[in-house]
């Protein structure tokens with residue numbers, strides 16, 4: 001069958017294609033997103049690096065910056081009850097809309113065998129979307145900015161390293177948030193480094 005011989009396939013008028021493209025603001029216009037990576041099970045540095053590599057391998061996404069690595073006290077649980085985390089922040093430019101970026105994060109978690117157990121259980125990798133441009137959304141499936149990012153020094157400290165002027169939409173400058181929160185329990189690990197794939 002030649003491409004146009006199927007009578008059920010109607011050509012899409014150019015004006016419709018144009019309207020659809022214009023409505024998808026991400027398509028020609030990459031957006032900046034901030035991702036938080038955390039690991040407190042297995043080889044924590046390798047898990048973070050695998051996540052960075054997988055992000056860099058994602059069509060429609062370019063990794064622009066990778067923060068230094070921090071060793072951090074488990075937040076939200078008894079800090080003695082879990083191994084310490086390694087945390088880092090990655091800045092990306094992407095044509096993926098927020099929901100697709102979340103799906104990609106989940107796929108990376110699955111590939112690194114993260115089990116979804118109780119809340120804040122130890123995990124080999126966690127990929128959270130901290131912010132997507134200045135989008136604000138209270139959808140529980142994807143809340144933007146991340147609903148707890150502004151309370152987490154383990155997110156804000158590495159984020160400030162790669163973007164000193166960063167702001168959490170609706171919460172203000174990262175620097176000011178950190179002045180209030182303090183940085184206790186967030187320790188630089190200059191002996192460790194994540195590599196940004198070429």
Ligand SMILES: Nc1ncnc2c1ncn2[C@@H]1O[C@H](COP(=O)(O)OP(=O)(O)OP(=O)(O)O)[C@@H](O)[C@H]1O
Pocket residue numbers: 102119120121126127128129130139140141142143144145146147148
């Ligand atoms: N900004 C966001 N980034 C990642 N997941 C989000 C976000 N907003 C909402 N979610 C939803 O939260 C659900 C639980 O995510 P996850 O298991 O990573 O939570 P957690 O890492 O244990 O805890 P926390 O959300 O406090 O970081 C996800 O399935 C996702 O749909």
Ligand SMILES: Nc1nc2c(c(=O)[nH]1)N=C(CO)CN2
Pocket residue numbers: 037038039072073074075076085087120126154
């Ligand atoms: N230090 C630290 N604590 C956490 C982390 C994390 O990445 N680092 N992630 C959590 C759930 O996302 C809960 N607690």
